[in-house]
Amino acid sequence: MASNNNDKEKNKYQSPLTQRYASEEMAYNFSERKRIITWRKLWIWLAKAQQLLGLDIREEQIAEMEAAVEKIDFEFALTEEKRVRHDVMAHVKAFAKECKSAEGIIHLGATSCYVTDNADLICMKHGLEILLPKLARCIHRLKGFAEDNKGLPTLGYTHLQPAQLTTVGKRAALWIGDLLMDLKNLERLKSDLRFRGVKGTTGTQASFLQLLGQSEKVRMLDAMVADYAGFRDKVFVICGQTYSRKVDLEIVSGLAGLGATIHKICTDLRLLASFKEIEEPFEKDQIGSSAMPYKRNPMRSERCCSLARHLMTLVNDTMQTLSTQWMERTLDDSANRRLCLPEAFLIADALLITLQNICEGLVVYPKVIQRRIQQELPFMASENFIMAMVKSGGSRQECHEKIRGLAQLAGGVVKNEGIDNDLIQRIKADPYFKPIHDQMDELMNPSTFIGRAQYQVEEFIAAEVDPALRPYARDLAGTATVEI
Numbered sequence: 324m325a326s327n328n329n330d331k332e333k334n335k336y337q338s339p340l341t342q343r344y345a346s347e348e349m350a351y352n353f354s355e356r357k358r359i360i361t362w363r364k365l366w367i368w369l370a371k372a373q374q375l376l377g378l379d380i381r382e383e384q385i386a387e388m389e390a391a392v393e394k395i396d397f398e399f400a401l402t403e404e405k406r407v408r409h410d411v412m413a414h415v416k417a418f419a420k421e422c423k424s425a426e427g428i429i430h431l432g433a434t435s436c437y438v439t440d441n442a443d444l445i446c447m448k449h450g451l452e453i454l455l456p457k458l459a460r461c462i463h464r465l466k467g468f469a470e471d472n473k474g475l476p477t478l479g480y481t482h483l484q485p486a487q488l489t490t491v492g493k494r495a496a497l498w499i500g501d502l503l504m505d506l507k508n509l510e511r512l513k514s515d516l517r518f519r520g521v522k523g524t525t526g527t528q529a530s531f532l533q534l535l536g537q538s539e540k541v542r543m544l545d546a547m548v549a550d551y552a553g554f555r556d557k558v559f560v561i562c563g564q565t566y567s568r569k570v571d572l573e574i575v576s577g578l579a580g581l582g583a584t585i586h587k588i589c590t591d592l593r594l595l596a597s598f599k600e601i602e603e604p605f606e607k608d609q610i611g612s613s614a615m616p617y618k619r620n621p622m623r624s625e626r627c628c629s630l631a632r633h634l635m636t637l638v639n640d641t642m643q644t645l646s647t648q649w650m651e652r653t654l655d656d657s658a659n660r661r662l663c664l665p666e667a668f669l670i671a672d673a674l675l676i677t678l679q680n681i682c683e684g685l686v687v688y689p690k691v692i693q694r695r696i697q698q699e700l701p702f703m704a705s706e707n708f709i710m711a712m713v714k715s716g717g718s719r720q721e722c723h724e725k726i727r728g729l730a731q732l733a734g735g736v737v738k739n740e741g742i743d744n745d746l747i748q749r750i751k752a753d754p755y756f757k758p759i760h761d762q763m764d765e766l767m768n769p770s771t772f773i774g775r776a777q778y779q780v781e782e783f784i785a786a787e788v789d790p791a792l793r794p795y796a797r798d799l800a801g802t803a804t805v806e807i
Contacts, residue, residue, distance in 0.1 A: 338666075340666060340669040340670060340673065341669065344626075344669070344670075344672075345672045345673045345676075346453075346673075346676060349668060349669055349672040352446055352449050352450055352453065352668070353446060353664075353669065355397070356395065357446065358442055358446070359395050359397075359400075359414055360392060360393060360395070361438075361445055361446065362411075362442055363388070363392045363418055364552075365438045365442060365548075365552070366388065366418065366429050366430055366433075366438065367385060367389055367392065368547075368548045368552060369432075369433060369521065369548055370385055370425070370428050370431070371385060371547075371551070372543075372544050372548050372551070373431060373535075373544065376544055376547075377535070377540070378431075378535070380428050383424060384422075384424050384428055387422040387423075387424050387425050388418070388422045388425045391418065391421035391422040394421045395417065396420065399417050399420065400414050400417040401413070403417065411430075411435040411438060411439065412435075431534070432530040432531045432533075432534045433521070433523075433530075434522075434523055436519065436522075437521065437522075440519045440565050440566050441518060441519050441552065443660070443664065444516065444517075444519060444554075444566065444570075447668070448513065448516055448553070450668040450672075451512060451516075452513070453672065454509060454668070454671055455506070455510065455513070455795070456795055456798035457672070457675040457676065457679065458502065458506050459791075459792055459795035459798060460675075460795075460798065460799055460803070461502060461675055461678045461679045461682060462502050462503065462788065462791070462792060463795075463799045464679060464682035464683055465498055465499050465682050466784060466788050466792070468495050468682060468685055469492040469495040469496045469499060469780050469784070470780070471492070472490065472491035472492035472687060473493065473776070473777045473780040474492070474776075475687070475689060476488050476489075476692075476696060476770055476772065476773050477491050477600065477692050477695075478692075478695055478696055478699060483594070485699040487703065487772065488696065488700075488769060488772040488773050489773060489776055490773050490777060490780070491601070491687060491692070492780045493776040493777075493779060493780055496779070496780050496783050496784075498584075498591070499783075499788060500783070500787075502584055502588075503791055504580075504584075505581040505584050506791055508577045508581075512573060512577050516554075516557070516570070517554065517557045517558055517559050517566075517570075518548075518549040518554035518557060518558040519558075519559055519562055519565070519566040520545045520549050520558040520559060521544050522545070522562055524564055525563060525564055525651045525652075526561065526562045526563045526564060526651060528541050528545070545558055546558065563652050564651050564652035567645075568641065568644050568656060569645055571641045571644065571645070571660065571663075571664060572638070572641040572642055572644075572645050574641075574664075574667070575637050575638050575640070575641045575663065575664070576638050576641070578634060578637075578667045578671045579637060579638045581634075581675075582630075582632075582634035582635050582670065582674060583631065583635055585627050585631050585675075586627065586628050586631035586632065586635075588678070589621075589623075589624035589625075589627040589628050589631075589681070590624075592621060592685075593625065593628070596619075596621045596624070598695065599688060599691045600687070600691050600692050601685060601686065601687050601688070602619065602621070602685070602686045603621050603685065604623070604680065604681065604683070604684030604685075604686075623680060623681050623805060626677060627674055627677050630670050630673055630674055631670075631674060634666075634667060634671065637663050637666060637667050637670075640662075643659075644656045644659055644660065644663075676803050676805065677803075677805055679802075679803035680803040683802055697743075697744075698737075698744050699744070700767060700772070701730075701744050701747050701767070702730060702734075702746065703772060704766055704767050705726045705730060707766045707767075707771075708722070708726060708750065708759060709726065711758075711759045712756065712758065712759055715758035716758070717758065722755075725753070725755055725756075726750070729749045729750060729753065733745050733746035733749060747763065747767065750763070751763065
């Protein structure tokens with residue numbers, strides 16, 4: 324059977340990150356084409372700056388380079404790389420093939436890391452610029468969810484055991500709090516990101532000093548190229564052959580921290596789905612299980628947890644790479660970084676797309692929540708009963724002992740017979756508690772057990788959430804779609 328080229332591609336491993344999960348814009352940001360176009364722009368910026376500083380570089384040479392920036396013969400470059408065993412030199416030759424008059428000035432005075440490292444920094448900066456609005460949208464969607472449910476009582480859990488009541492909106496505010504820390508951290512990383520610049524083979528700028536003859540001109544060259552690249556006044560003053568791999572560690576740590584946050588949120592949602600209190604979106608034709616047709620599995624949240632787990636492991640790659648860079652540089656960072664850095668951004672991108680989709684379609688089941696509260700509330704209300712009895716003239720210690728005995732009996736019925744908690748019926752049947760029988764409904768009102776949760780949500784949104792979202796006001800529209 325004949326097969327076309329697309330069929331042949333299926334014979335090769337393809338990353339699920341680009342095939343299934345991440346956006347087109349993030350996939351392009353770390354694509355081979357974007358990478359090589361960025362290399363060529365770096366060569367053009369270097370030539371422009373060198374020309375302005377007095378080197379014999381003609382306008383027509385720069386113009387020819389600019390016209391050829393996207394004319395990339397990948398097959399030629401691959402053939403050259405196989406021959407010379409050097410990817411940068413292979414692409415120097417591929418670029419020179421398209422702009423012959425500029426052949427002698429391409430990569431003038433530079434080392435390979437001039438293009439490889441600076442391009443990586445540019446792509447990471449662009450990657451953060453893609454992620455930040457998506458993170459803001461997730462926070463914005465959860466903000467709406469928290470506002471809508473700020474006063475809806477629900478069981479709180481400590482040790483995954485029922486504890487004092489909280490509200491559905493207050494729990495969502497806890498999620499938002501972690502995401503806000505991630506937002507601030509990624510904003511800081513983007514703001515602090517610096518350009519490697521024009522530094523030469525060991526970072527001393529010796530080749531450029533030889534070309535330009537003056538130290539001040541070399542400093543100006545560094546600043547000019549950084550400015551062209553969008554890093555005005557943000558260039559490393561010192562580095563070795565590469566920028567410090569500590570930068571990669573900080574960036575990936577920030578992305579992994581976001582992954583941990585989303586893992587926690589989606590774990591909570593998976594647990595709540597198992598309680599049937601809250602569900603993520605479930606589409607009309609969606610199948611939860613191939614064997615059990617009734618299943619409504621939280622597959623989006625499960626996907627987030629799965630991807631986040633891999634993202635969190637990538638921090639170890641960057642720590643190992645940083646710690647094993649000998650002296651000014653060793654090349655054992657290269658292959659690892661080709662995998663680690665794009666994957667970290669692609670996974671973070673996929674997580675935010677999926678989380679936004681989840682948050683835009685969360686479904687709350689108040690009656691289920693209320694039923695679960697009623698199963699536990701009689702025990703939680705016991706302190707209220709004691710206080711009411713004391714106000715009616717009873718003894719605190721005697722009342723405590725009475726309720727303790729009834730609670731033990733009710734708990735035994737729940738565990739041993741599998742029926743509902745009947746503590747309230749037992750209290751109502753005991754003449755000792757007659758002074759508060761007409762207060763029972765009021766004492767059992769769930770809204771009296773949530774403290775300041777509703778007001779905390781309102782104050783949190785006004786003080787922290789809205790100010791953090793203000794810079795992204797133009798980026799908050801649009802919905803997120805999970806295709807598969």
